[in-house]
Amino acid sequence: MNSTTLPTSPVAPRDFALAAPAGASGWTNVWAIAGVVIKELCRRKDFYVLFVLTALITLVMGSVDIFSEGGIVRYLKEICLFLIWISSLVIAITTTARQLPAERENRTLFPLLAKPVTRNQVLIGKFLGCWMACGLALGMFYLFLGVMAGAREHVWPVLGYAQAAVLHWFMLGIVCAMSLAGSIVFAAPSSNSTITFVVCVGILLLARRMNEVALGLSEPAQTIVYGIYFALPHLELFDARDLLVHNWGAIPWGIWAGALGYAAVHAALFLGIACALFRRKAIN
Amino acid sequence: MASGGADPGDVSVSMSDVILKLEHLRVEYRSRELGQETKQALNGLTLAVHRGEVFGFLGPNGAGKTTTMNVLLGFVPATAGDAWIFDVNVRQPIARQRIGYLPEMTYYYKFLTAEETLRFYAKIFRIPKGEVDSRIEAVLKLVELHHARNRPIKTYSKGMQQRVGLAQALINNPDLLILDEPTSGLDPLGRMKVREIIQRLRNEGKTVFFSSHELGEVETVCDRVAILHQGELKAEGRVNELVRHYKLDNLEQVFLKIIGYNELNDPSNLAGRAA
Numbered sequence: 001m002n003s004t005t006l007p008t009s010p011v012a013p014r015d016f017a018l019a020a021p022a023g024a025s026g027w028t029n030v031w032a033i034a035g036v037v038i039k040e041l042c043r044r045k046d047f048y049v050l051f052v053l054t055a056l057i058t059l060v061m062g063s064v065d066i067f068s069e070g071g072i073v074r075y076l077k078e079i080c081l082f083l084i085w086i087s088s089l090v091i092a093i094t095t096t097a098r099q100l101p102a103e104r105e106n107r108t109l110f111p112l113l114a115k116p117v118t119r120n121q122v123l124i125g126k127f128l129g130c131w132m133a134c135g136l137a138l139g140m141f142y143l144f145l146g147v148m149a150g151a152r153e154h155v156w157p158v159l160g161y162a163q164a165a166v167l168h169w170f171m172l173g174i175v176c177a178m179s180l181a182g183s184i185v186f187a188a189p190s191s192n193s194t195i196t197f198v199v200c201v202g203i204l205l206l207a208r209r210m211n212e213v214a215l216g217l218s219e220p221a222q223t224i225v226y227g228i229y230f231a232l233p234h235l236e237l238f239d240a241r242d243l244l245v246h247n248w249g250a251i252p253w254g255i256w257a258g259a260l261g262y263a264a265v266h267a268a269l270f271l272g273i274a275c276a277l278f279r280r281k282a283i284n
Numbered sequence: 285m286a287s288g289g290a291d292p293g294d295v296s297v298s299m300s301d302v303i304l305k306l307e308h309l310r311v312e313y314r315s316r317e318l319g320q321e322t323k324q325a326l327n328g329l330t331l332a333v334h335r336g337e338v339f340g341f342l343g344p345n346g347a348g349k350t351t352t353m354n355v356l357l358g359f360v361p362a363t364a365g366d367a368w369i370f371d372v373n374v375r376q377p378i379a380r381q382r383i384g385y386l387p388e389m390t391y392y393y394k395f396l397t398a399e400e401t402l403r404f405y406a407k408i409f410r411i412p413k414g415e416v417d418s419r420i421e422a423v424l425k426l427v428e429l430h431h432a433r434n435r436p437i438k439t440y441s442k443g444m445q446q447r448v449g450l451a452q453a454l455i456n457n458p459d460l461l462i463l464d465e466p467t468s469g470l471d472p473l474g475r476m477k478v479r480e481i482i483q484r485l486r487n488e489g490k491t492v493f494f495s496s497h498e499l500g501e502v503e504t505v506c507d508r509v510a511i512l513h514q515g516e517l518k519a520e521g522r523v524n525e526l527v528r529h530y531k532l533d534n535l536e537q538v539f540l541k542i543i544g545y546n547e548l549n550d551p552s553n554l555a556g557r558a559a
Contacts, residue, residue: 028407028408028410029407029408032404032407032408035404035407036393036396036404039395039396039400040393040395043395044395106391106392106393106394107387107389107391108391108392108393110357110359110385110387111385111386111387111392111405111449111452111453112408113357113358113359114357114380114383114385114387114462115380115405115408115409116377116378116380116381116408116409117377117408118377282313282359282360282361283354283359283360
């Protein structure tokens with residue numbers, strides 16, 4: 001064996017964190033955990049497969065000349081955006097849903113929680129890591145779409161793309177937080193992923209019509225459906241696909257910021273629920 | 285409870301500041317199934333480990349060793365009683381700032397390399413950036429993994445993974461090491477290496493609290509031992525004093541006597557029960 005001795009610091013490094021402000025130390029832990037999640041996504045094949053598939057389908061569709069239609073690029077954008085939405089939901093849900101179950105199954109949670117880390121920091125770190133990773137993936141998807149559409153149309157509505165991408169990213173924040181809370185309730189990542197995916201798609205397709213449905217109902221069903229309508233996170237609010245497809249102008253900044261705030265509140269709510277559940281969970 | 289009380293004149297005991305303290309610790313696990321009784325994993329465990337000691341924590345499977353460690357590390361809340369590390373209640377995360385922990389048969393983030401893993405844990409301990417490289421270098425050399433530092437952990441053998449575990453437990457230069465069956469699943473060479481590391485840490489004045497089923501190894505390495513059975517502390521003291529107290533030849537025989545193995549297998553008892 002080597003005769004190496006561990007270095008000791010002249011300034012008592014073991015007590016360094018004791019001297020550091022609790023808040024600063026907490027965020028260091030959160031970012032360290034988030035960094036590991038981002039590395040994981042970068043080293044897995046899921047994202048690359050989805051990106052290559054989206055790019056291939058879009059490029060193949062783009063190379064076909066259907067009835068010499070001049071506005072074909074609109075359809076192309078619509079298909080590409082649809083694929084981006086599906087891919088981003090799959091990446092966000094599957095990445096987040098497996099975080100805590102994988103930590104428990106591989107027992108990496110034990111050495112992690114044996115360090116001066118709180119459970120809330122682990123959860124927030126996991127959320128931030130997944131959300132940032134989704135942001136990176138989304139950036140690549142939108143860049144591809146922008147370049148592909150710009151090359152065909154010779155217009156570059158950068159602001160519209162940026163607004164749509166950020167709205168989409170914040171919507172994924174709600175999805176990640178929802179999936180993280182689900183991963184504490186449901187032990188198997190597959191069941192959590194399926195349930196979260198069905199709920200998200202359900203909200204995207206049906207939530208905007210729920211108030212109309214409620215109007216046609218008698219009491220107490222009307223109140224219940226209205227209650228659900230107001231309690232649900234309206235993910236469809238973040239869908240700015242038409243804006244990009246038809247090259248409409250940018251969204252007014254006030255409305256855009258309001259939507260981001262709405263997403264932040266819902267993500268915080270789901271994270272709060274996740275933290276409360278995780279704090280009470282015995283880990284053994 | 286039998287106690288092989290320590291000699292007051294002994295040097296190691298004269299440095300008697302308590303590093304780890306358990307007082308009347310009780311842990312109950314509630315069953316989720318209806319009609320199932322709660323399982324008492326620990327029952328009034330009181331224990332103290334002093335600075336610079338290598339303390340062996342023994343007991344058969346299900347005795348409550350891992351539960352005790354889980355309480356010390358804040359994974360499981362105690363039903364009653366309390367535990368302190370460096371005079372800080374284990375419910376506070378900061379109690380874990382000066383400890384290193386090696387779980388039994390653990391796995392690390394397989395997509396990270398050993399160096400990235402250690403860098404991650406170093407960040408959590410807020411080790412100053414200027415020191416991180418030298419620490420990583422030192423612990424990787426100590427566990428003899430410096431040649432494989434840039435390979436993903438998924439390519440490591442079981443023994444190498446266990447050594448990554450030791451390296452992460454040592455990255456913060458801890459004053460107290462909690463090792464849960466550190467040699468479990470290792471080949472004889474791996475065991476010898478882990479034993480050497482424990483002995484070296486003792487020479488550096490570290491406190492080591494470890495559980496093991498390898499009684500020969502415990503006899504060689506430990507200053508004091510505690511034997512747990514069915515959640516209760518049955519014996520505590522120096523190995524030679526316990527052996528003398530029970531008038532037996534070695535720790536293994538003491539262990540077997542305490543957990544009642546000899547009585548169960550005594551031919552006269554068997555004959556009596558058959559009659």
